[in-house]
Amino acid sequence: MDFKRLITGMFFTGFLISLQAQEKSNYYVICNKQNNATLNEKMLKEILYGEVAYWPSGEIINLVLYKSTSPESKKFAESFFGGSVINVQKHWLSLVFQGRAAQPPLFFETTSEIINYVETSQNAIAVIFSGPWDKIKIMELEK
Amino acid sequence: MKRFFTSISVQLWYPSILLIALVFSILFFYLPKRQERFIIEIQQNTLQQLAKTTALSIEFSIGNDDFERLNESVSHLAAQSNLAFAAVFLNNEKGGEQLFITYPNILTDKQIQESKKKLFIKENNFSANGLNGKIMVAVSKRYIQNQINEVNKPIYLLLILSLFVIGVFLYIISFQITRPIRFSIKTIEQLSLGNYDIKFAIKSNSSELNKLIDKFKTLTLNLVNERKKNLELNSSLENKVKSRTTDLEQALIKLEKSRFLARTILNNGLDAVIAANDKVEIIEWNKKATEIFEYETKEALGKKIADLIIPIHLVNTHNNGMQRFIKTKESNVFNKKIEFEAKTKSGKQIVIELFVVPLNVGNSIIFSSIIRDITESKMLNEQLEKQRLLNIKILDSLPLNITLKTKQGKYLIVNNFYLNNLNIKKEQIIGKTDYDLYEKKQAEELVKNDIEYWDDYKNGVFEESHFINGELKHILGGKYIIDIDEKDENSKYLLSFSFDISDIKKIELELEKALKAKDDFLSVMSHEIRTPLHSIIGISDLLLEKKELKESELINSLTFSSNQLMDLINNILDFSKIQSKKFAISVFNFLF
Numbered sequence: 001m002d003f004k005r006l007i008t009g010m011f012f013t014g015f016l017i018s019l020q021a022q023e024k025s026n027y028y029v030i031c032n033k034q035n036n037a038t039l040n041e042k043m044l045k046e047i048l049y050g051e052v053a054y055w056p057s058g059e060i061i062n063l064v065l066y067k068s069t070s071p072e073s074k075k076f077a078e079s080f081f082g083g084s085v086i087n088v089q090k091h092w093l094s095l096v097f098q099g100r101a102a103q104p105p106l107f108f109e110t111t112s113e114i115i116n117y118v119e120t121s122q123n124a125i126a127v128i129f130s131g132p133w134d135k136i137k138i139m140e141l142e143k
Numbered sequence: 144m145k146r147f148f149t150s151i152s153v154q155l156w157y158p159s160i161l162l163i164a165l166v167f168s169i170l171f172f173y174l175p176k177r178q179e180r181f182i183i184e185i186q187q188n189t190l191q192q193l194a195k196t197t198a199l200s201i202e203f204s205i206g207n208d209d210f211e212r213l214n215e216s217v218s219h220l221a222a223q224s225n226l227a228f229a230a231v232f233l234n235n236e237k238g239g240e241q242l243f244i245t246y247p248n249i250l251t252d253k254q255i256q257e258s259k260k261k262l263f264i265k266e267n268n269f270s271a272n273g274l275n276g277k278i279m280v281a282v283s284k285r286y287i288q289n290q291i292n293e294v295n296k297p298i299y300l301l302l303i304l305s306l307f308v309i310g311v312f313l314y315i316i317s318f319q320i321t322r323p324i325r326f327s328i329k330t331i332e333q334l335s336l337g338n339y340d341i342k343f344a345i346k347s348n349s350s351e352l353n354k355l356i357d358k359f360k361t362l363t364l365n366l367v368n369e370r371k372k373n374l375e376l377n378s379s380l381e382n383k384v385k386s387r388t389t390d391l392e393q394a395l396i397k398l399e400k401s402r403f404l405a406r407t408i409l410n411n412g413l414d415a416v417i418a419a420n421d422k423v424e425i426i427e428w429n430k431k432a433t434e435i436f437e438y439e440t441k442e443a444l445g446k447k448i449a450d451l452i453i454p455i456h457l458v459n460t461h462n463n464g465m466q467r468f469i470k471t472k473e474s475n476v477f478n479k480k481i482e483f484e485a486k487t488k489s490g491k492q493i494v495i496e497l498f499v500v501p502l503n504v505g506n507s508i509i510f511s512s513i514i515r516d517i518t519e520s521k522m523l524n525e526q527l528e529k530q531r532l533l534n535i536k537i538l539d540s541l542p543l544n545i546t547l548k549t550k551q552g553k554y555l556i557v558n559n560f561y562l563n564n565l566n567i568k569k570e571q572i573i574g575k576t577d578y579d580l581y582e583k584k585q586a587e588e589l590v591k592n593d594i595e596y597w598d599d600y601k602n603g604v605f606e607e608s609h610f611i612n613g614e615l616k617h618i619l620g621g622k623y624i625i626d627i628d629e630k631d632e633n634s635k636y637l638l639s640f641s642f643d644i645s646d647i648k649k650i651e652l653e654l655e656k657a658l659k660a661k662d663d664f665l666s667v668m669s670h671e672i673r674t675p676l677h678s679i680i681g682i683s684d685l686l687l688e689k690k691e692l693k694e695s696e697l698i699n700s701l702t703f704s705s706n707q708l709m710d711l712i713n714n715i716l717d718f719s720k721i722q723s724k725k726f727a728i729s730v731f732n733f734l735f
Binding site (some may be wrong): 086089092097 | 201
């Protein structure tokens with residue numbers, strides 16, 4: 001139980017670090033245009049960390065991430081996982097290994113692949129750092 | 144040992160026990176162990192495969208950023224019901240390993256280390272994108288054991304079933320074959336011990352054994368019947384034996400009494416009894432023998448007869464005689480009375496009368512001797528013989544005819560005087576009767592005369608006168624019945640004696656004449672002498688009344704003399720009266 005708290009603490013620390021990274025690099029949270037869900041930063045972090053797997057509507061969240069080989073993965077890691085890509089993989093390794101990941105994220109090499117996927121997947125959500133923005137919807141994070 | 148292995152029970156049970164052992168070994172040890180090894184091997188292979196698959200999934204997921212594969216592997220792990228845990232260790236910068244994550248529960252490294260003993264663990268390394276580590280997959284040994292047990296359950300069931308089948312088989316064998324056979328053996332043993340009260344409750348499905356049991360029943364019934372007959376026979380025999388035993392006991396008692404009586408008789412008998420064996424050693428010596436020979440029984444037993452009672456000068460004769468008898472079975476001394484010189488312990492020479500009988504007892508000979516000391520009787524006989532000769536001489540010297548006849552009239556004793564008178568020899572008269580000696584008429588007269596005495600057993604003296612050779616002879620005789628034994632008629636004898644008293648008769652006649660002269664003298668004397676004396680005495684008394692003293696003295700003297708003379712004459716006359724039986728005795732009372 002203590003270990004769980006420790007892990008949670010670690011995640012929380014990572015979250016703070018990512019917030020600091022967000023400040024450094026601009027990222028955009030995108031979803032399908034038909035998705036009307038709203039998020040705040042906390043909920044985003046929870047989704048990115050796999051702690052929340054379902055939309056408020058009850059649909060399962062299809063998280064989309066950059067592959068580790070992608071240059072944007074570094075940015076993403078810096079924004080949300082303390083700057084280390086391997087941390088992202090380790091995090092999801094632990095979640096999947098423990099069976100706590102209801103839906104493992106999908107990894108794409110490029111932003112366009114991500115956008116294409118989000119365009120077609122109604123429950124998808126991704127964090128990207130550049131457009132085009134016409135095929136997807138940028139989610140405004142509530143404060 | 145050979146008997147043990149040839150036993151039908153052993154021959155049936157031994158393979159069965161071996162079969163049970165074999166089945167038990169296979170089904171309880173071999174197969175379960177094989178199953179266990181097999182399952183463990185499978186489990187370990189599965190585990191290894193699982194670890195490997197998971198490691199590959201991690202490598203793939205990390206390398207390709209595709210966690211779907213890992214998700215499938217985790218799902219596969221989750222499907223492993225025996226999974227204790229799965230753990231991921233990551234290599235740290237120091238070259239060590241650090242626990243990263245565990246599944247399905249969150250475990251510490253310490254907990255993992257502690258639980259290793261109870262688990263089968265397989266590991267597989269992975270390496271992807273600089274992420275190195277290992278996957279550890281563990282399953283519970285207990286779970287595997289349960290799985291083994293589960294797998295072995297049918298085997299154990301088969302074992303139980305097999306044992307049950309073998310048990311049933313053995314029971315059937317035992318019940319159907321062994322038990323009836325054992326029962327048969329016990330039955331035979333009981334029968335051999337005489338116990339016929341056997342219940343044939345056992346049955347077999349085997350027709351042969353049922354037949355055997357039926358035969359046993361028949362045999363037992365026959366034996367019971369035979370036993371009854373035997374018991375009756377035994378009872379009869381026992382009664383006979385008892386009766387015989389009783390008879391025998393009585394006979395033994397009688398024999399013992401008889402032996403006691405015989406020994407008592409032997410010991411109290413008048414005769415000595417000495418028995419000797421074929422070595423002439425004494426084996427029986429009674430009291431009388433002790434009295435005669437002065438040796439106690441214990442002194443005499445075992446000694447040679449020759450050493451004890453045979454005088455030295457007769458020892459060689461005795462020994463030679465015994466040796467001759469032993470060799471030839473001939474002897475001049477056995478089975479007849481012989482007189483024998485013998486010696487006593489004190490060295491006294493005695494004369495014995497000996498009757499020796501050789502008795503064959505088995506293979507040996509026993510010499511039974513009956514001995515009587517006749518030393519005194521021999522002396523007595525000699526004395527009696529002397530006395531007899533003296534009596535005969537006395538009888539022969541008496542001038543009397545003396546005869547002694549038996550009741551049958553036979554002459555037993557006659558003296559020489561009688562023989563001389565008859566002028567015959569003794570041999571001619573002894574044992575003869577009057578009929579043998581005299582003419583019939585005379586003999587009848589003599590016998591008739593004897594019979595008068597015999598009839599009344601009277602004794603008496605008789606006087607007879609006979610003309611013998613023309614001369615009158617006066618015979619004085621007497622006959623007496625001599626009764627030696629009142630009860631024995633044959634011991635009564637008639638003693639007769641007689642002698643010629645013709646001379647005495649003559650003397651008697653002369654004496655009678657002399658007596659008559661005396662009587663005459665006395666008559667004269669009584670009348671002719673006493674009468675004047677009475678006158679003298681009477682006159683003297685008259686004179687005494689008238690005379691003076693001086694004259695009286697003379698007259699007294701005269702009276703005294705006359706009285707003296709008168710008393711003398713009276714006395715002579717009294718004697719005469721007495722002699723002539725004319726003396727009367729007056730009876731009257733008087734006082735002193």
